[in-house]
Amino acid sequence: MIMDMGTLHISEAELARDPYAVLAKVEEGVEVIVERDHRPVATIKTPKRSGRSISACIASAKASGSKVVLDGGFGKDVRLSVGQPAELV
Numbered sequence: 001m002i003m004d005m006g007t008l009h010i011s012e013a014e015l016a017r018d019p020y021a022v023l024a025k026v027e028e029g030v031e032v033i034v035e036r037d038h039r040p041v042a043t044i045k046t047p048k049r050s051g052r053s054i055s056a057c058i059a060s061a062k063a064s065g066s067k068v069v070l071d072g073g074f075g076k077d078v079r080l081s082v083g084q085p086a087e088l089v
Contacts, residue, residue: 008032012041054078
């Protein structure tokens with residue numbers, strides 16, 4: 001294992017030995033490069049999020065003086081828009 005500036009280089013054997021520890025590092029923001037024979041074969045990192053969070057959108061609406069009121073079906077609409085079953089709401 002070699003760690004430098006937020007990047008961790010590990011062998012595929014190290015990944016196989018403790019995948020949960022590797023994922024814990026990724027959750028901490030570390031980019032993990034898996035190597036075979038000292039050559040990179042995979043990179044594991046957190047996905048880039050696009051857009052703003054719901055809380056940021058709500059804060060922006062409040063800051064702009066919006067009088068929008070979310071109805072009872074808002075959660076269902078959001079779930080449907082991201083492809084999740086509506087009955088989970």
